[in-house]
Amino acid sequence: MSSWGAALDAVLHQRGGALFAYAFVLTGDPHAAEDLVQEALVRVFRKGRAPQSVDAAHAYVKRAIQTSFIDTHRRAQARPRPDDRTAERVAPDPTDAADLHAALMEAVLSLPPRERTCLVMRYFDGLSAVAIAEQLGIAAGSVRRYLHDGIATLQRTHGDFGLDPSDASEGGGESHVIVSTKGGRR
Amino acid sequence: MTSVLEEAMARRATAGLALYAPGSLEAAAHSRVRRARTMRGLGIAGVAAAVVVAGAWGAVALDGHRGAVAPAVTSPTPSPSASSGADATPGVLTAEDLTGAGGTVPDADSLPAYLCTSTLPRSCEELFVPARGLFSMAPGSTRVEVSALESSAEVTWELTYTGDEPARVATGWILPVARATDDYVGPADTLEGLSIQLPQDLRDVGAGTTVASSTVVSLGSAPSFAVGTAVIVDLLVPVAFADPDATRELWILVDGGNHPVTASDGDAAAGTVTADELRTEAFTRHREDYDLGTHAQTALDCRLDASLNPRTSTSVEDVSAPACDAVVLTTEAPLIAVTEMRFDVDDVAHTLTVRWTAQNVSGQRLNLDTGAAAVALETEYESTEPGASEFLGAGRAGTLLAQTLWETETTRHGLLRRATSVETLEPWQLFAGTGTFDVREVPDFAAALATVQVRVAGADDFAGDRELILEASWNN
Numbered sequence: 001m002s003s004w005g006a007a008l009d010a011v012l013h014q015r016g017g018a019l020f021a022y023a024f025v026l027t028g029d030p031h032a033a034e035d036l037v038q039e040a041l042v043r044v045f046r047k048g049r050a051p052q053s054v055d056a057a058h059a060y061v062k063r064a065i066q067t068s069f070i071d072t073h074r075r076a077q078a079r080p081r082p083d084d085r086t087a088e089r090v091a092p093d094p095t096d097a098a099d100l101h102a103a104l105m106e107a108v109l110s111l112p113p114r115e116r117t118c119l120v121m122r123y124f125d126g127l128s129a130v131a132i133a134e135q136l137g138i139a140a141g142s143v144r145r146y147l148h149d150g151i152a153t154l155q156r157t158h159g160d161f162g163l164d165p166s167d168a169s170e171g172g173g174e175s176h177v178i179v180s181t182k183g184g185r186r
Numbered sequence: 187m188t189s190v191l192e193e194a195m196a197r198r199a200t201a202g203l204a205l206y207a208p209g210s211l212e213a214a215a216h217s218r219v220r221r222a223r224t225m226r227g228l229g230i231a232g233v234a235a236a237v238v239v240a241g242a243w244g245a246v247a248l249d250g251h252r253g254a255v256a257p258a259v260t261s262p263t264p265s266p267s268a269s270s271g272a273d274a275t276p277g278v279l280t281a282e283d284l285t286g287a288g289g290t291v292p293d294a295d296s297l298p299a300y301l302c303t304s305t306l307p308r309s310c311e312e313l314f315v316p317a318r319g320l321f322s323m324a325p326g327s328t329r330v331e332v333s334a335l336e337s338s339a340e341v342t343w344e345l346t347y348t349g350d351e352p353a354r355v356a357t358g359w360i361l362p363v364a365r366a367t368d369d370y371v372g373p374a375d376t377l378e379g380l381s382i383q384l385p386q387d388l389r390d391v392g393a394g395t396t397v398a399s400s401t402v403v404s405l406g407s408a409p410s411f412a413v414g415t416a417v418i419v420d421l422l423v424p425v426a427f428a429d430p431d432a433t434r435e436l437w438i439l440v441d442g443g444n445h446p447v448t449a450s451d452g453d454a455a456a457g458t459v460t461a462d463e464l465r466t467e468a469f470t471r472h473r474e475d476y477d478l479g480t481h482a483q484t485a486l487d488c489r490l491d492a493s494l495n496p497r498t499s500t501s502v503e504d505v506s507a508p509a510c511d512a513v514v515l516t517t518e519a520p521l522i523a524v525t526e527m528r529f530d531v532d533d534v535a536h537t538l539t540v541r542w543t544a545q546n547v548s549g550q551r552l553n554l555d556t557g558a559a560a561v562a563l564e565t566e567y568e569s570t571e572p573g574a575s576e577f578l579g580a581g582r583a584g585t586l587l588a589q590t591l592w593e594t595e596t597t598r599h600g601l602l603r604r605a606t607s608v609e610t611l612e613p614w615q616l617f618a619g620t621g622t623f624d625v626r627e628v629p630d631f632a633a634a635l636a637t638v639q640v641r642v643a644g645a646d647d648f649a650g651d652r653e654l655i656l657e658a659s660w661n662n
Contacts, residue, residue, distance in 0.1 A: 008215060017206045024202030025195050033202065038215050045219045051474065060474065101194035108194075124195040137482070137517040139467055162190055 007050035008041060011057040019061055025120055026069050028109040040064035063135060066121065070113045070136075107158035108150075115150035118143050122168060129170070278390050279320075279353040280428040281436035288315035295319070298439045300422070302377055304384070305433070310374045317438050320349040321423060325445035325480075326525040326545065327398065329614050330364055330417045331452035337405045339364060340452060344398040345421055345440065352390040356424040357397050359384055363420045363439070364403060366411040367446050367481075367518070373422055373439050384435055388426045414549060416446040416481070416519040445480050446519040448549030450613035458551040458610055461642040461654035464515050471512040473572060473595050483521045486510035486600035486639070486655040496604040497558070498650025504604040507586060509593035510655065520658065521548035524638050525616065527561075527660040531625055538625040540585075543618040544638050544658055546611040553643035554617065554656075557607025561621040562586035563628055564635040572597075585621035586639070587628060600655040601639055608643045636660040 011019075019040075023033035043064040044050075044057065051057040108116060121132045129147060133140040147168040155163060285301060292298070296314035303309045327344035341362040347353060361380070363373050391397075411417050421440045464485070471484055488510035493499045496506050515521065526543040540561050546552050561584060572592040584603070591598045611617060619638070628634060637659045644652070 004219065005216060008219060009212060012211055012215065013208075016208060016211055017203050020206040020211070021199040021202035024205065025198045028198070030202070030205045034211065034214075037211060038218055041211075041215045042218050100190065101197050104191060104194040105198050108191075119191070120195060123191040124199065126192075134469065137469060137514055 004045045004050040007052070007057055008045050010054050011051075011061060012041075014054050015058045015061075019058070019065065022062060022120075022124075023065050023069075025124055026065070026116065028105065036065055036069055037061070039068045043068060066117050066136065070117055103158065104154070107154045110157070111150050111153060115146045115153070118146040119150045119168070122147055122171070277351050278428070279349060279351050279425070281354075281425045281432075281434075282428055284315040284317060284425060284438070285313070285436060288313045290314065297441070298373075300374055300377055300437045300439070302435045302437065303433065304435050306383065308378050308380060308435070310377050310437075312374060315436070315438060320347065320353070321421075321438070321440045322346045322348050323419075323421060323440060323442045324396075325443055326523050326547075328419045328442060328445065328447050329547070330411075330419065330447055330449040330549075331613070332405070332411070332413050332449045333452040334413070338402050339405055339411075339449065340400050340402050341419055342398075342400040343419055343421060343442075344396060345423070346396045347391045347393065349393060352392045354388055354390050354426040354428065356384050356388050356426055357391060359424050360397060360399070360401075361422040361437075362401050362403060363422060364411070364417050365420075367416045367418055373420070373437070377422065377437060384424055384426070411449055413449055413451040415449045417449050418442055418444075418446050443480070447547050448519045450549035458553055459521075459548065459642075460553055461644040461652075464521075464642060464654060465513075468513040468515050470596050471514045473512075473592050475514075481519055482517045483515045483519075484657045485513050485515050485642075486598055486653075486657065487513045488600055488602070488653040488655065490651060490653070492650035495650035495653070496602055497606050497653075498648070500604075506602045507599045508602065509597045510600045510653075512592075512596055512598045515656075519547070519549075521546070521552065522554075522638075522640065522656050522658045523547045524658045524660045527636055529631060533625075536625050538623040538628060538631055540621045540623065540636065541618070542620075542636075542638055542660070543616055544640070545616050546613055549613050551613065552611045553608055554611050555606050555641040555643055556609050556611075556617045556619070557605050558584075558601075558603040559617070559619045559638060559640040560584040560586055560601040560603070561619065562588070562591060562601070562637045562639055563623065563631060564588055564590050564637070565628055565630065565633070566590060567592075567635045583622050584619055585623055587623060591637075600653070600657075602641070602653060602655075608647065 016037075019037050020033055023036040023040075024030060027033045027036055040061045041064075044060045051060050108119060111119065117136070118129075118132055121127045121135070122129070127135070129143040130140045133143045136143070148165045151163045151165040151168045155165075284299070288296070288299065290313055292314045295316045295318050297317040299313055299315045299317070300310040301313055302311075322345070324344040324346065327342065329342040331340045331342075333339065341364050343360075343362050345360060347355065361376065363376055405411075419442045421442065422437045423440055425436045425438055427434065427436070465487065468485070468487065488508055490508050494502055494506065494508075496502050496504055522544050524542060524544045526541075528541045530539045530541070531537070532539070540563075542561055544559075546554075563586070565587070566589040570589040572590065572594050575589040575591075584601070586599065586601045588599065591600075593599060609617070617640075623631075625631070637657050639655050639657055642654045642656060644654070
């Protein structure tokens with residue numbers, strides 16, 4: 001088997017579930033998640049040299065999932081689709097945690113792709129605005145704006161959820177150091 | 187209580203993990219990656235083909251009409267298939283052919299299309315027709331100039347028909363749909379607000395026919411983009427029905443691809459950008475940044491001893507190729523783009539002459555050292571480890587030749603020259619250069635990665651201790 005083929009199999013065998021789950025958090029749809037992972041794999045493995053370790057491949061594919069999700073959504077927007085941002089408020093029963101979580105995730109799925117991606121990186125990956133900016137290649141100020149706007153939209157359109165826009169833009173941790181073949185830091 | 191969002195996402199991930207079937211992705215992923223690698227190989231091979239077709243492309247003149255919806259101009263050199271199928275014969279692709287094979291569900295061969303009433307105001311419904319591969323936009327020709335005074339934008343575009351049989355297209359009424367990269371514009375809305383009626387005297391276009399035009403679009407009272415916005419342009423292409431009495435219209439949405447351009451200021455002189463300003467949001471580029479895509483502008487940020495810079499010191503050789511920090515200046519839209527590159531081989535003199543043309547697509551004035559621009563060929567850029575090049579040739583004639591320019595995972599070699607000529611390039615202005623190689627050193631030039639390097643002048647351009655070199659690849 002080609003070296004890229006073996007590397008691709010290795011990362012899917014060991015990390016396929018984690019990558020699919022990450023894409024599922026972003027898309028909320030299993031078919032879209034599958035497409036997203038495949039698109040990310042194409043971006044990473046289409047060139048001659050494949051990442052040499054599973055850790056490196058996992059990191060590259062995960063990052064490609066984030067950027068592919070933003071790019072794919074851009075293209076999808078060429079076709080008409082409803083804009084949920086003015087949807088009526090959902091009033092979840094705060095005593096039922098499962099309902100609350102489901103309502104909250106439905107609300108997250110209505111956000112534009114950049115805001116959604118930044119929120120997932122902030123609250124699922126636990127990254128700070130600076131770390132998110134570094135990974136997506138955009139300014140930290142832009143990330144803070146996306147986080148702030150995303151939380152504000154969730155509150156405005158779907159309910160309070162006890163969210164705090166300032167915590168969104170100020171909290172989180174440092175960037176993950178991604179292993180690369182030559183030890184470069186990403 | 188913000189952690190409720192963390193809990194919700196963790197639960198969603200757990201649900202996703204439960205939905206994952208191990209082994210379900212491998213086959214499709216292998217297939218898609220293999221196809222992408224094959225297509226990429228064909229793209230590289232296309233460099234050699236460019237030698238042959240460059241003349242035909244060069245014959246296409248952009249029609250720069252302003253102030254009105256301009257009629258499109260077709261290529262003056264139609265292909266043989268175009269002339270042989272110029273009449274309305276059974277071999278002509280019409281709207282009936284496309285709608286008959288279309289449906290409401292997209293697939294790999296389809297493009298979105300809009301079937302509209304021909305009476306005004308239009309009423310349109312979306313469908314998908316098997317038109318992928320029939321039309322191709324030239325991203326390097328797309329430009330958007332915003333006039334805030336007139337609440338309009340002049341959109342320039344170029345489209346080539348690449349189908350096998352002639353198609354009946356209302357070439358004069360191709361409409362651009364311009365939108366900010368993070369915005370949404372509904373093509374059906376555009377069509378339903380359109381007050382023109384398609385003409386009856388349509389002609390058939392043959393394979394290879396190129397249509398280039400400028401169209402002024404109204405931005406309305408709440409523009410979706412402004413000067414400096416990264417904009418993506420798609421085209422609505424009207425394909426006519428063979429039936430002259432048809433009361434419907436078919437508009438195909440041709441995706442401009444993921445190639446945004448920065449909207450420039452059509453009203454006033456744009457500001458001039460210096461190297462210092464471009465560095466403000468730069469971040470490290472890594473050799474394995476597989477997903478940078480076509481939105482990014484890469485560059486080389488060189489810090490060096492001014493006494494070793496041939497531009498500012500006369501005590502060194504005329505050229506130098508220091509290893510510089512590889513950086514990404516922006517991921518919104520590129521600043522420069524290579525629009526044409528021709529490779530001419532002289533077997534007697536053993537020379538390979540590379541003639542290139544690039545364009546300022548930044549939407550702003552750029553102070554570029556066009557006199558010091560260079561073309562670099564990397565012959566084994568994917569397989570050679572950083573710093574392992576057997577040779578690194580830097581020529582006076584604006585050339586750089588290496589197996590790879592990567593010195594480390596985050597540094598690349600850039601060319602600095604004593605020759606210098608700083609020009610202020612207006613938005614969309616072209617600049618060009620030529621580099622001559624010894625073809626015996628690069629026999630498989632079609633497989634090499636070809637990149638144009640051009641230095642951006644600094645605010646204090648007498649200083650020689652720091653240089654910023656923009657990079658624009660032709661075939662990557």
